[in-house]
Amino acid sequence: MDILCFFHKMPIIKKVITKNEDSRAVVVDFQNGKIKSQECDNLESSLYRSEDGKRIAGVTNGSLLYTGLIDTDNDLYNNFLLVHNKVTGKVRLIQVDCCTVSACLDKKNNNIMDVSEASASNSITELNKQFGSKRSKRSTEQRERLNMDINTVKEQLEETVSNIKIDETDTVSTAPSENDNVYRPKINRDASTVDQVYNLEDIVPMSVLNTLSEEAVEIIEDADLTKNSLAPFISKSISEILEYAPDELKIHRITIFLYINYLIKFMNTPVKNFTKKFILCDRSPQVNNHILDNYSIITASHNRTRPLTMKDKVLCSILVLAALAMDYEVNIEALAKDFKIGIKKAMEVSRVLAFSPSAKNKNVVTLKLPLPEPVSFSLKRKRR
Template sequence: MLQEISEVEDNEGSRPILVEFQNSNLQEGQEHHLKTAIFKQNQATIVAIASPKLLYTGNVTRDKDQDLHKRFLVISNRRTGKVRLVAVDTVLLTPQFAQRSSDTTSVKNANSVNKLNKAFGSKKIKKITEQRERMTMNIDDVREQLEQTVAGIELDESAPLVAQIGENDSNYRPPIHRDASSREEVYILEEIVPSHVLNSLEDESREVLDSDLDSLDLTPMIRDKLAQMQNTSPNLAKCKLLLYLDYLIKFVTKLAKNITKRCVICPSTVANSHILNNFTVSSNSGRTRPLSMRDKTVCYILVIAMIAFDYEVDFEQLAKIVKIGVKKLLEMGRILAFSSDSKKKNSMTLKLPLPASVTSSSPQKRKRK
């Protein structure tokens, strides 16, 4: 027996439903000809959509039934620039064709077999027969129920159906300014690492510039850059940025199970808190670093490295340091509007005009690191 979902308590909570039609001639703009309703049958949630000629039905699939991917509706606030992710259910709707006259005999035979099974069959056969009968849908009854359900419902046709998503709508990529007149203005350092965070590394930076770099635990490419600065003209601001980059690299290469609320990444409590607050999420155990946060950290590492290394970065060397494949790192660089260096293999630069924006492909399920 079908019940409208509004009359049934849904313990899992209601969520938006993403609909896909199979063998449908429906076109965009024909939604005003459709009538729809959602029903509950045993543990199944059924979506039914009726056009003037056909009825489409299908069972809702929840994300928890899908092992390989998750689906979200991305809602962008154009005024604030913030994005909200809403988990959605999915349903594949198939057309329910009218019973042809040639099928009448088979239907009668099926009804007769069902009666025999219920009269003389075993308990298991009786149970299977009853379940089969309950799952049989009467199209005319559903269509009438749909018409009653949607009567009086008005749709706001002026509301946009698809949110326009820009590069700055992502919380995982540093904000980019594509209208910048110079490459220094494409990524603004203050928007990526606030000045008070870098200033908290000033004393440590002075000590580093006066120290034997080989005695310090520094990332090799950062140690080489600092050595160049020692031999030419020490740059305190650049040193602070390089130290922050070094801490961010150490953070992303740390095992996820070792990321806790009291995790110490660097001596500066200001910089340490900034890294934990921006590249981890709160959990019952304190702090965790899911794969999404790891990808976000790598994006920020690439942009900070591009600024710190004067807009030319060896991605092959960096890939070994952050323990990510060169191919994936180059793809992330293209997403961040970097260009391949024609003179050096696996190196990228930031130059104007910027290349066309690139969107990332759907992430595959990976093992937690």
């Protein structure tokens, strides 16, 4: 009778819950100790699947990483977690997997990894690198490349800054650098007249310019500039030549601006278009070859490229050519728009070429005697 009463009071198993492998909970056992109850709230865990299909459990407390293999193939029986409801007296059996985790070891030194300053996110990163999918591994590696040692960067920056010497007495370097001659045309500072300051043939030979004479004559006879693919700066300048320039100078001056137009077209053409079949000027092979030979280079792979330094060289050539064709005045604002640079940059280059701001128009520069003091491309600012 006593035995019957004992069994009558025992809870009744109302439900047995079994799940597939990926959905089952995991009971974790720590190999080298026990987790204190107050430390449970600081634990983070996750499940991973290795490349050979095995499941890996990972647990971290923010300072140490524990991993273990969930091996269900060698289990002789199923593991269940018993959940008892004291109010209803019902019991549920929930199938679980078991895993023993141990501290993650450094494979090189066979010692426990030094993670005294590691965070939980670093532990998860380590798990992703070892057991994550290809996509997670790739994203983890990308994030690691972006991580920079702030102290190292700070030391390198301080070392670099300490080696920089700044002359605080000068705001602008007045001595022309050796590289200036690479960019700007030859200048005659001993010139007695303004037309002697720059020589046109130092930039483009007359034999090359004359090949554009036929195109210039067509413009003069037609007087309709919309038929030609001209930049706004070129179109406006040629219109002024047609209206104000003497007849004997019109063809010569228009050929100069046609050459400038091809220079602007060259600078606005993407480098990827510089194939072996690329033609910049179909009206004159001489102009086409002269621009490509002087303002681009051939690489080791026999491809044509345009270094960034060529932009300054082209701008210098355009400024001088435009001045020679427009009575030594250039509208910097209109040129800068077509050349796709700032007015400040264009003004800066014009100073290097010995131009002076116009007293009548702030957006116009003039070439006049006496020439201002020489200015280098290498500008130095005062330290603030």
